[in-house]
Amino acid sequence: MATTAALSDRSTKTVTREDGSGTPGRDPQQLWLNHQQPQSQAQPRARRGRKPAFSREAITTAAVALADAEGLEAVTMRRVAAQVGAGVMSLYSYAPDKDTLLELMVDHVSGELTPSAALTGDWRTDLKTIAHLQRANMLRHPWLPTALSTRRSLGPNTLAFLEHALTALRPTGLDGAAKLEVFAQLTAFVAGHVTHELTQAAAAGSPDRAAAEARYLATVAADGHHPELAEALSAPARPLTPEATFTRFLNRLIDGLGTD
Amino acid sequence: MATTAALSDRSTKTVTREDGSGTPGRDPQQLWLNHQQPQSQAQPRARRGRKPAFSREAITTAAVALADAEGLEAVTMRRVAAQVGAGVMSLYSYAPDKDTLLELMVDHVSGELTPSAALTGDWRTDLKTIAHLQRANMLRHPWLPTALSTRRSLGPNTLAFLEHALTALRPTGLDGAAKLEVFAQLTAFVAGHVTHELTQAAAAGSPDRAAAEARYLATVAADGHHPELAEALSAPARPLTPEATFTRFLNRLIDGLGTD
DNA sequence: CGATTTTCCGTACGTTGTACGAGAATAGAG
């Protein structure tokens, strides 16, 4: 479906994306999210027509704010447009479709992933730091795990962080593909864990749903066919903070990784 | 939004779900997806009105077939209805909303997760077997990782498999919460990996998109700011089968898990 | 038989992403 749509679209949409310094759309055989340096002399094109009234940056920021405040499903083209004071269709001058806008959002918040300290050279330590950075970012933007699970961004911020991670993995001696995969897996792990955390937190927030679920599980556990589940559920509530639990699992995961 | 919707809905929808042997909806303070044993004498209720023309099972099966053939986004109420020969609104006698239908789908395919052999008692070996089962299922139903990332099912098949996994984890001596979390993480890991696999496979299938992406990444790599990325990308294509790669990562992950 | 209950489903509504194209703003050419 995605492929079909892409192929039947206006013009060269199949393969291209966007480009340019933040101003509205260009046309032909171009690339992904703009990876140009902001002040690059590369292509300050477009010297003729009307001036852009908005910017990709402003639109993306508005979309992120919306998602932060009300969740991913609140991010509709109409609401984003309203937020920036634009007409709905004006957004399409800055991103060819909603999916691209989501990619832009992901890349935008990836900009907050600034390593606070230099790499230590011990890849395990460095990977743990990276994972903690990612977790913090996902907690700040709870929609991120969901957005990442479907999509993947190749924007400048995302790539910068990827570069950082690859550097951290250099001492492992793994080959390129393996390093990429380790990073992907680490990200998936963090996303999975944060999703779990958020679910638990949400359950604590709305007692109705959680209680009904607990009651149901109690029923199941009581039927005698699920002894292990019964036992697991009857355990006392864990006293650890989410942070501590995360660290424990992360350490297990990373310390266990061989280098072979 | 989700919360609001749930709370403002018709009646007891907030907390309850569905129940019954596969026939259309009952009413009050009931539980989740039906976890009754198929032939249980429990509640064969409803002796009065019109006979159901369809079944939850049939509808779920149709939805799964649709998702298998055309992807998750092809699963619309209209198309599912057409598939089973029902009117659109008839589906709502069998599942209160689309999200529930998706949960039913997840549980349905979880029914294919039948352990082929008994547990060995070595939890690492058993976990690996479990992970391979999950991977096979996700490859068979490529929409599963996506569906799982948002939702989680507590249907009978899902719970049966969870019970199996908990049993496998018994020798670890972990407490209940930890076992649940290990299982969740393992599932997330497999889902992440399969997503990666499928993405790569899809890229190989549609050269346009992949080529554009590669061209773009080459540009980025050439800018000199991403030396590690450049190196990682220049590595020769991996000669390993996806299966082998998965096994390698899985072994690393599981062998590394301590028991502390 | 009528009354009651349950399921079936046509119609309709609100919301979504976005195609289309008329009109406004800008810049260069004459």
Place this chain on the structure above:
DNA sequence: CTCTATTCTCGTACAACGTACGGAAAATCG
């Protein structure tokens, strides 16, 4: 300055979605 080419803005419109509503249809009970 005017003319024209270019670029962006955005009102309107449409198809597709999930699903609320409620009458018709079928099954059971008295």
